[in-house]
Structure formats: C-alpha cells, structure tokens
Amino acid sequence: MQATVRVKRHNQELPATHGKFQEFSFDVPANTTVLDALIKIREEIDGTLAVRCSCRASICGSCGMRVNGQARLACKTKITDVSKDGAPVTVEPMGNMPVIKDLVTDMTLFWDKVRQVEPYLQPSGPEPKGEYIASDESMTHLVGVMNCIMCGACVSDCTALEVDKNFIAPAALAKAYRFVADPRDGAAKQRLAKLNEYGGVWDCTRCYYCVEVCPKDVAPMDRIMKLRDLAMEAGYNNTPGSRHTRSFARSVKKGGLLNETMLAVESTGLFNIPGQLAQAPIGIKSFIKGKLPNPLGHKIPARKRIKRVFEKVEAERK
C-alpha cells in the first residue's frame, strides 16, 4: 500500500527545511507502523532525519511523538490506524518539551519531575531477613502503574502543564502513586503531604488526555484522583481542591443538584477573607445580570433516592 508521511523538520543546521513539514511517499506492507516508515525514511531516503527509537516493541519508551496531533508511540501505531484511505500521516515532536532536532525532544523537564516525587521505595523499620510479605493483589495492582515506560506521551499532551510548568504532571504523579500504594513503603503520609501542595494532585484539570494517549494503559489521571482521595483520607483537607470536592458532594447529597454559588464560596474557604473578596466582583456582576444561582440551592424530586446512594456508598467505605 501507499503511505504518505508528513514530518515536521527542526534542524537549525539545515535552514532550508527548518520549521517546515516535509512529505515522503512510498510503498509499504499493510502492517507497517509509523516507526517502520520513519526508519525507512532515515535509512533509504534522508539520513538527516533524527528520531529516537530502540526496541520496536513498546517497552523502551523511546519513540513518543505526536501523530496526527496526538501523542503516541510510533512503534505501536500502524499507518492504517491513523490514515484512512492513504491520507497523509502528520508526525511532529512531543509537546510541552523543547525540540532538539526533528522528532527528538529535550526531556530534561520530564526526568526532573520524576526526581521531584522521590521515586524510590522508602521502607520503614528494619529490613526483613527474607522478602517483605505482601499480597499478590497488591503487587498485581502495582503492575498496572509499573507498566509506565516513561515515554512522555502523557506529559506531551497534558493541558495543565501547558499553562503551568510547576505542575508535576501525569507520569511523575502516577509514579508517586506507585509508592503511596506500595504496602512496603513507609513514607506514604509524607509523600501525600507534598503531593497536596501547589503543583501536585489538585492542579490536574481532569481533561483526561493523559489516559487517552497513554500507550500502556497506565491511566495516570485515575491514579491522580486516587491520590486526591488518599490525601483527604490522610487528613489533608486544607486545599481549594479538597474543599471543592467536599462541597460538591455535600450539595448533591443534600438536594440532588449542585449548588454553584456555595461551591465557589466553600472551595475558596469560608474564612478566607481575601479570597472571598477577590471573587466578590464576579458574584456581584452575575447577580446584576440575573445569572447568580440561588445560594440556597435547588432541590429535585428524586433527592431522597440520591441521598440513599450516598449513604450506601459511605456505609460500604466504612
């Protein structure tokens, strides 16, 4: 079959193509991956093309890049997965990281964030003589997170990181979860305290892109949500995110619907006077335009059934 690949070139030493898309067309077998095509280009057509790759089997994490605008592993993406009827496939370097050359990005930021979460087991107490005793379920659960190959796809497409480089970002937070959830680790509480700070678990915007683009089904956002739960369970409740979560739940449990006005007030913190004053102008403006939801909240007829759902879940959790 015919494949057409459009590659974003980035090479300041070659000004003629720097910053432009270059198109390559050739015949390939039907099961060709995007990586196979790129290797064919650099081996047979243009030796200046720079792309990181190694294992060809989605285990080394080298070939993260954007294919048709979305972060993917090139070795795990067949041309036919992303191109209907031979349409050109667009290949660009990952986002949120500076480009070194062509499809090669500078991943310093990625590794720095991994370092930031103290990514190593910190057991408490003396080491046992043999292995630590742990259930198979607890270890199998961690395999899901250890599947992370650090390819950078989730970091590339993270929308929260795009606006705030302080965000620890999905890969490193998933890595943090791996230790918090490890029964052998003794530092969960300290870890959660740090993850509860600015740049941590509450800065995720829940856009879900990291889950969508992860080639190894690590589901980083789900791990971040779990870390939020664990942080609150550990008593770290003094963050806007935690207050937001609790206010949300309280209002739905009470009336069956969200009370938007109280959500804003309670998330900011009732005694956070500067915070309340800062959002007062929006409240006043909304009121004048008739857009301020009723601060007493709305109630729906089925609210008793919703309350029962809450009570059932709460009882189960206990």
Next chain:
Amino acid sequence: MMFEHEVLIIGAGLAGLRAAVEAVRRGSNAAVITKVYPVRSHSNAAQGGINAALTDRGDDWTDHALDTIKGSDYLADQDAVEVMCSEAGQALIELEHMGVIFSRDDQGKLGTRRFGGQKAARTFFVGAITGQAMLHVLYEQVVKANVRVYDEWFVTSLIVEDGVCHGAVAMDIRTGEAHTVRAKAVILAAGGAGRVYEPSTNALICTGDGYALAYRAGAPLMDMEMVQYHPTTLASNGVLISEAARGEGGYLLNSKGDRFMLKYAPDYKELASRDVVSRCEQTEIDEGRGVDGCVLLDLRHLGREVVERKLGYLQEVAHDFMGIDLAETPIPIRPGMHYMMGGIKTDVNGATMVPGLYAAGEVANVSVHGGNRLGANSLLDTVVFGRRSAIAAIEYAGSVRDMPKNEDQLKADQARIRRIVDRPKGLRTAAVRRELADSMHSHVAVFRNQHGMEAAAAKVREIKSAYEKVSIEDKGKVFNTDLVFALELGYVIDTAEAICASALTRKESRGAHYRTDMPKRDDANWLKHILVYEGASGADPRIAFLPVTITRWKPVERKY
C-alpha cells in the same frame, strides 16, 4: 572538556546500574555513560523472570547449578556457575527490598513459575515485564544515590596506554562534541549484539559496542560462536514472545497440530533447553511440517484469565503486531537470534585480561552460560556480576596512582569521525549492515556447516573493506544519529568477525553451535574455551584456547 571519575561504567542496563548502585554505596565516585537514557536500555525486554534457588522453599542452589551446567552443554566454568547460583538468593531478596514488585504466592511470599531446562520452578517474575520492572527499580536507586549519568553519550574508544585501561572517549550526541572521560577503572556493561543478525529479538541499539571496544583494546572475546536463537519469536519483525508462555503451560504445534516436542524431549517437552527447542522447531519447518516458515505456539487451553493476568505484555505484542488474541488463536513463531553467550572473557570478579577493564552482563563471558543460556539466568547474571565487578573495580582503582593526561585517543577519534563526516557520497550504513546481518542469519544460525560459515566469514571480510566507503548524509553536529549509526556499524562488523572466527574454529557440535557436518559433541578435543584476539593492523583474528573449569559435575550426555 575533560571529565574524571574513579570508576566509569559504560552501559545503563541491569548490569551497569547494579554496578553503579554498588559503587556509590561503597563511597566511590562512579559515573555511568549510556548512549540512550537508562530506562531505554534493552534489559527492559527481558520478560519471563529471574532464577534463584531459595532454600526456605526447599530448593537448593546446587540443583540450579547443575541445570545451568547441563544447559550450557558443559562449556560453562563450574566455579563461576557456583558463584552465580549460590549468590542468587541474596541478589533476589536485595532486588525485592529495593522495590521490585515480584509476583507473590498465597502466603504473600515470592511466587515462582517454571522455565526451560530446569526441573524446579525457581523463576521469580513480574508478569511478563520482569526486566522492565527491575530496570526501572535500579534506575530509582540510581536517582536516590544521585549517580552522575552521562545520558545520550556515545563511546568511541577505550583509552589504553601501556596495556592498561584509563577511561574512554565519548561523544555527547546532543552537541556532537567528543570528550575524554578518565577513570581509574572502567566497567563495560554495554549489552548484546542483536544487530549483527537480521532478524533479532534485540533492540536497534544492540550493536555490539562493548565487544568491539574491548576487542580493539586488546581484550580477548571468548566462545563467540555461542549465539542463542530463542524458540519463540514473531516471524514478522523478530519480536520476542517470552519463554513464560511455555513456562505457564503453552504448547508448540506443527502444521498437523501435533505437540512435536513430545517426540524430541519426552521428559522436558516444550521446556527443554532453548538450543534444543529451536533445533526441533527448525527441523519441523525444514521437513515440511511448518506453517509459512513457522510453527505454532498455542495458549488457548490456559484460558483467558491466565493469559491476561500472567502474560499481559505478550497479549499486547500479539495484538499489536499480528492482530492475534492469544486466548483464542495459536500464534506463528520461529527461532530468532536472541542472546550472546559469548563475550569479553572475565574472571568471577568481572576482570578482563586488560588491567583496569572490567565487564559484566551480556557483553561479558564469565562464563556461566557456556554453549547455551537457560531462560531467566541472564537477569541473574547481570545483578550478581554487575555487583561483583563494581567491588573489584573499586579495589583495583584504589591501587592506581597516576593517570595519563594526554588527549591522544581523543584526537585520534576526532580525526576518525571527521573522515566519516567528510567522506563524499558512498555506501549507505543501513544497506551494508543489512547485507552482513542477512549473511550471518543464513550461515551462522541454528544449523551451521563449514561451507556456510566460510561464506559468512568471507562476507565479513568483504564488508570490513567496504566500511571505508560508508558515508553519511548528515554533516551537522547536533544529534547526528546518521554518524552514530556509521560508528555502530564498525562495532557490528568487528563482533561478526569474532563470531565467525570462533565458529570456524570449533570442530564439533555443542550447545547453540550445531554443525550438520560435525553433529557430535567431542569432549576429548573440544571441551575448551575459544579466545579471539583482534589481529594486528588488519590481519585475521588470533585464536587461543583455555580449559573449562570443572569442579564437581563431570560432563555427561545431555538429554531432555
């Protein structure tokens, strides 16, 4: 710029990182140099597990040693096997304490699966991602210890003066600048040489760098003819399907649907040694009972639950590359080049025959694998001898007083690189490598003979002279992978040369070296190691021999 360290570790796979952790724990100023990022290393691809005989489970390290020695076709040095197998338990528990999430049994203790060539179930594992799970944990330990890592630096030479190794010259791939990195001791942990063959289960980075660096530095390579073909690799691209598939109970079927291993190895069946199973598969295929050049691996009877929980990564690979659901359909597989038993000759402390130069992991030959490595012994080899080489290298470094200060090797390497960059349009690196690798796969594979091996050796000589005509298109400095591939091709050629020289020397069949023209093992004449030294100024390699160390297991006929 000049860099200096007490110990320089080349390679950041399991052996290199284990050495680094040990060195730093012992207070050494050690650094790691790697042409990729540590977690990209090919140790990742080890799937099935790591062997250890744990006494509290009723196992005995001497049983593990015997299985290993029998698997090696009695070519392994038995003192080295004793070291590896007796230290296995400690090495395993250490990894568990570092944080590896090994699978557990009902009591919450480490669980096992069975692997090939072994009577006992002594393979500890993490799903089908054991190598990745171990590599990432060792990387965590390196982060914790704050080890200096030169990421994406490519080593172009070892620095050897008066026969002593004093560091390496390496190019920072990102800037294109070469530098001298001085060290009192160097540990080569640069991994295998899969790209000498096509196809191979190995990653594209496995280009024999370590073998060639040592060979050029005057260290001999040992038993290089012992190249392992793994019984279960994908026909389309050579990607590995772990032995764990058979360890969990998978069958091998021919085109008639027969479990042909029952005929060849009635006792061990699908779990005979890898060299044995690969030969049986190839025989079925050659005698017309294959399916499009393959045989079938059948996991259907294991059920979806086992396939997905214990072999999840295999299911992923089968789906991605073949569109096959292993719980529903048998998958076509064939023997594929997988591992180098041969390597840089070292003692049990990793010391090579060049003072100051140590080696560990696949690139080294201690020798614990001899003619054929057992599955799940490679991960064990990396951590046991990675650790030991660090201890020995530190001790040696303590005795080194002066290091040369000149930059002669750097200048020579810069001139060599300049010649490649400046060369006008000539041969393409990839095409030249492909020609060599196809020839190796045709002639120095599962079945070999004199005529074929001579053809392969002639091809290596031809390509060695053609190497001077290889040119690159990328003339830039920044991240010039075109240049890196050209330099790697030089390593591939040297490794192939050593494999052919060693293979033509061994006039018998033993382990992975099976000659159809000499099908018998000949202990009277060939129970010995073959050393290959680089020939002086372009001459053919020089061959020497070493006796095999036998401690308590007398060589007997091998039966599975």
